[in-house]
Amino acid sequence: MVSVLVQQSMRYFVTAAKGTEGVLRDELREIGVRVLRADRGGVHFDGPPVTAWRVCLESRIGVRVYEVLCEGEVRDGNELYTLARDLPWERWLSPRHTLAVGASARDGFTSHTQFLSQRCKDAVVDRIRDRAGSRPSVDLRDPDLRLFLHLQRNHATLYRDLSGDSLHRRGYRTHSTEAPLKETLAAALLRLSGWDRRVALTDPMCGSGTIALEADQWARDMAPGLDRGFGFERHLDHGDVAAHTLGELRRELRGRVRDEGPVIFASDIDPRALAAAHENARNARSMVRFEEADVRLMTPRAFDGAVVTNPPYGERLDGGLAFYRVMARRLAAMAGHTLTVLAGSPEIEQALEGEQALRSVARPHQVFNGPIECRVLRYRVPNRLHGDDPVVPTDDHSDERAR
Numbered sequence: 001m002v003s004v005l006v007q008q009s010m011r012y013f014v015t016a017a018k019g020t021e022g023v024l025r026d027e028l029r030e031i032g033v034r035v036l037r038a039d040r041g042g043v044h045f046d047g048p049p050v051t052a053w054r055v056c057l058e059s060r061i062g063v064r065v066y067e068v069l070c071e072g073e074v075r076d077g078n079e080l081y082t083l084a085r086d087l088p089w090e091r092w093l094s095p096r097h098t099l100a101v102g103a104s105a106r107d108g109f110t111s112h113t114q115f116l117s118q119r120c121k122d123a124v125v126d127r128i129r130d131r132a133g134s135r136p137s138v139d140l141r142d143p144d145l146r147l148f149l150h151l152q153r154n155h156a157t158l159y160r161d162l163s164g165d166s167l168h169r170r171g172y173r174t175h176s177t178e179a180p181l182k183e184t185l186a187a188a189l190l191r192l193s194g195w196d197r198r199v200a201l202t203d204p205m206c207g208s209g210t211i212a213l214e215a216d217q218w219a220r221d222m223a224p225g226l227d228r229g230f231g232f233e234r235h236l237d238h239g240d241v242a243a244h245t246l247g248e249l250r251r252e253l254r255g256r257v258r259d260e261g262p263v264i265f266a267s268d269i270d271p272r273a274l275a276a277a278h279e280n281a282r283n284a285r286s287m288v289r290f291e292e293a294d295v296r297l298m299t300p301r302a303f304d305g306a307v308v309t310n311p312p313y314g315e316r317l318d319g320g321l322a323f324y325r326v327m328a329r330r331l332a333a334m335a336g337h338t339l340t341v342l343a344g345s346p347e348i349e350q351a352l353e354g355e356q357a358l359r360s361v362a363r364p365h366q367v368f369n370g371p372i373e374c375r376v377l378r379y380r381v382p383n384r385l386h387g388d389d390p391v392v393p394t395d396d397h398s399d400e401r402a403r
């Protein structure tokens with residue numbers, strides 16, 4: 001058991017792809033986090049620092065973990081400067097550290113985000129210079145301390161980024177093909193699918209293997225952050241005691257990883273995609289079974305199971321609706337399977353809706369793959385051996401922000 005660091009409770013905001021806030025909230029609760037509420041673009045929670053470190057290590061869906069440093073009403077740049085300068089920056093960085101400040105603004109006294117980040121940066125470096133005689137420098141690419149200011153109306157919230165690199169960077173995906181899904185979105189898709197982590201899972205259009213690899217890690221309880229470092233480890237307040245506690249936490253999570261997991265099949269028509277997927281699987285120490293195959297010739301390999309996939313769309317796809325119709329026919333022949341499709345084109349939905357054998361089990365759910373609006377479509381293919389079995393309802397996460 002990890003020893004408890006006696007430190008005050010802080011407030012945090014974990015960001016997530018739009019449309020995945022509800023499944024992030026469920027995931028955080030499972031991790032044991034006291035969730036305050038899901039919001040547009042993320043989830044608020046509170047707790048001691050070790051809770052936030054746990055989220056960095058264990059969340060598959062969260063993208064960045066921000067700690068709230070201060071909040072206040074500001075009417076201009078000078079008031080913002082004063083608000084930021086009053087913070088004890090010497091706790092988090094010294095003149096030897098580097099920093100970067102990002103900003104966003106909505107309906108506030110200015111929409112000039114560069115001005116806002118500059119005022120905050122000035123406040124930090126002026127305070128450190130006054131106390132230590134020299135100032136930290138700015139590094140926009142790889143700073144030790146990354147700050148973020150959000151101005152909503154004239155309410156300013158200043159955060160420090162605990163994650164460092166975005167949490168979708170698990171470390172295993174060194175190779176990718178065209179249009180890879182972010183690991184965090186693949187993890188959200190798996191949770192939306194209702195997969196029980198026991199039956200076989202298939203991705204017949206696997207690309208660089210992200211869905212299959214995320215499924216394998218989730219099923220075997222392999223924490224996604226085990227093989228990477230985090231921003232908070234570079235902050236001045238992360239001393240020996242904190243490093244020891246983090247080490248214990250990592251050991252606890254390593255101890256949970258199971259060697260055995262459900263069978264996971266992944267295939268793609270493109271040998272270059274499969275080569276990338278193989279490399280990534282090696283990095284992830286994964287047991288996914290890869291194969292070069294055309295989804296238009298797919299047949300079931302098990303009596304039941306889950307298919308979770310992200311078909312090609314856009315300019316790179318030859319055939320459009322005709323391709324999707326053949327694909328949909330094959331997917332509808334996967335008797336006894338649940339089917340979850342991340343559809344980046346309305347034609348995918350059109351083709352699937354044309355298949356009589358497919359039973360819709362949840363309303364289409366909107367998510368954003370970067371700027372691309374997609375729909376998560378969920379069906380069940382009745383098992384012919386047992387006749388027309390009843391539709392199995394799954395959790396509906398359509399109303400993300402309400403709960």
Ligand SMILES: C[S@@+](CC[C@H](N)C(=O)[O-])C[C@H]1O[C@@H](n2cnc3c(N)ncnc32)[C@H](O)[C@@H]1O
Nearest residue numbers: 180181205206207208210268269270294295312
């Ligand atoms: C949107 S990408 C999937 C990306 C993947 N989720 C990832 O994270 O890398 C769609 C994939 O479908 C594959 N594909 C296209 N036509 C196919 C077919 N007929 N059979 C199997 N795979 C196909 C493409 O090669 C591509 O890798």
